[in-house]
Amino acid sequence: MGLDKYVHTLGNYMKGQYGSKIHKLTIDASFTCPNRDGSLGRGGCTFCNVSSFSREFGSQKSVAEQLAQGKQRRGENKRYMAYFQAYTSTYDEYQVLKRRYQEAVTVSDIIGLCVGTRPDCVPDDVLDLLVEYQQQGMEVWLELGLQSAHDATLKRINRGHGWAEYEDTVRRARARGLKVCTHLIMGLPGEGAEEAFTTLDKVLEVGVDGLKLHPLHVVQNSTMAKQLAAGRLALMQADAYMDIAAEMIRRTPTSVIYHRVSAYAKPPELIAPEWCSDKWLALNGIIERLKRDGGQGSALTN
Numbered sequence: 001m002g003l004d005k006y007v008h009t010l011g012n013y014m015k016g017q018y019g020s021k022i023h024k025l026t027i028d029a030s031f032t033c034p035n036r037d038g039s040l041g042r043g044g045c046t047f048c049n050v051s052s053f054s055r056e057f058g059s060q061k062s063v064a065e066q067l068a069q070g071k072q073r074r075g076e077n078k079r080y081m082a083y084f085q086a087y088t089s090t091y092d093e094y095q096v097l098k099r100r101y102q103e104a105v106t107v108s109d110i111i112g113l114c115v116g117t118r119p120d121c122v123p124d125d126v127l128d129l130l131v132e133y134q135q136q137g138m139e140v141w142l143e144l145g146l147q148s149a150h151d152a153t154l155k156r157i158n159r160g161h162g163w164a165e166y167e168d169t170v171r172r173a174r175a176r177g178l179k180v181c182t183h184l185i186m187g188l189p190g191e192g193a194e195e196a197f198t199t200l201d202k203v204l205e206v207g208v209d210g211l212k213l214h215p216l217h218v219v220q221n222s223t224m225a226k227q228l229a230a231g232r233l234a235l236m237q238a239d240a241y242m243d244i245a246a247e248m249i250r251r252t253p254t255s256v257i258y259h260r261v262s263a264y265a266k267p268p269e270l271i272a273p274e275w276c277s278d279k280w281l282a283l284n285g286i287i288e289r290l291k292r293d294g295g296q297g298s299a300l301t302n
Contacts, residue, residue, distance in 0.1 A: 002287045003261065006295030007249055010210065010259045017139070022079050022111060025070035027063055028086035029100045045147075046157045046223035047185075047216065049269070063103040067110065081139060082107070083114040090117040090126045098129055105138060112139025114181075119144050119166035122173070131176050141210065142178050143259075144169060147185045149199040156189055158223070163202070170206050181210030181259050186244050187236030188216055193244050200248050204256070211256060213248065214263030215241045217276040225271055238275040242285035249290060250299035258296070261286055 004012050014022040061069070067082060074080070082104035090097060104110060113133060122142070134140040144166060148154055151162045166182075173180050182203055186196050203211070215236055218224045227233040245261055252258075262282035270277055290296075 002291075003283065006287065006290035007258050007261065008254050008256065008296055010257050013257045014139075018079065018111065020079065022081055022139075023074050024081045024083045024114065025067050025074070025110075026083045026085045027066050027104065028060060029063055029084055029089060045159055046227070047219070048223075049219045049221050063100055064107055067104060067107045071109065079109050079111050081112045081114050081141075082110050083116070085114075085116050089115050090121050090123075094125050094129070097126060101129070101133065105133060105136075112141070114141045114143055116143040116145065118161060119146060119169045120161040122169045124172065127173055127176055127178060130178055134178065140178060141181050142173050143181045143183065143210075143212070145183045146199075146203070147183060148188055148191060148195070149202040150191070150195055153188050153191055153195070167206050170208065174207050174209075179209040180207075181212060181257075182208050183212045183214075185214060185216050186241055189233060193240075193247070196244050196248060197251065200251060204252065208256060210259050211252065212260040213245050213258075214260065215273075215276060215282065217263075217265055217273060218271045219265065219269050220271060228272060235273045237273070238281060238285065242282055242289060245282070246286045246289035246293065247299070249286070249296050250294055252296055253300065254297040256296075 003009060011021065063082075067080070071078070071080065084100070084104075092100075101113060101115075104113060113130070115130065122144075127142075130140050130142060146166050147157070147159065149163050149166075154162055170180050170182075184196075184199060184203070188195075218228050218233070218235070224233055228235075241262075249258065249261065264276050264279045264282075266277055275281055
């Protein structure tokens with residue numbers, strides 16, 4: 001893909017480490033979230049699909065069954081990362097977490113774990129557990145949903161944590177040698193280019209190994225859907241997102257691995273903006289800008 005010419009992508013990193021493409025298999029391990037179950041709050045973040053909450057406690061296929069299905073779809077003779085993506089995948093009792101992670105790593109052709117979570121739900125014993133898998137030779141990534149480094153924004157979207165929790169977790173994780181990938185959303189209420197660049201600067205200053213960028217989009221049954229319908233939410237246009245994402249990449253050292261530079265969703269789940277339904281629109285626009293202005297890290301040398 002053309003992005004690899006201008007960006008240090010996860011795909012290229014994996015090929016360099018393992019000699020071939022490594023596929024991610026997503027897992028819903030029936031975890032919940034403190035911002036949903038009442039321990040911290042209810043209703044989740046304002047961009048969350050509230051109707052999906054009922055799934056958290058419904059019957060689920062086992063981790064091994066989900067991985068087997070994913071492998072069937074991908075085909076034979078491939079290697080995979082088990083991606084605990086749904087909800088807060090470090091939010092449970094230690095023994096429950098260990099059992100779920102262990103079930104994943106014992107499946108054949110699984111070479112590592114990606115564990116997605118919130119910055120305020122990562123105790124030391126969970127970090128130590130992930131380190132154990134890394135010491136066994138597994139590829140391990142801790143994925144933290146920060147979204148913004150601005151506390152006012154995090155409060156506005158009902159995130160339930162602030163910058164301080166993120167900074168603390170990153171320092172503890174990286175002190176143990178764990179790789180951290182941080183998720184950032186562009187176009188959150190009250191934020192534009194300058195807020196995005198400030199967030200990037202703060203994340204890089206603390207230290208990070210990977211980044212995921214995506215534009216804010218409104219989905220069904222979310223608080224933001226109600227805000228949009230009431231005319232209280234402005235959404236970022238495609239060109240603005242491409243400009244900001246490309247400039248963030250140019251301001252990022254080449255040592256940082258980009259796991260994603262955009263994202264898309266499909267109706268009927270997606271309500272707006274319509275351009276987020278096109279998988280290639282933002283990606284191609286970002287590539288064009290990097291080709292014109294310089295690739296990852298180029299803004300740091302000027």
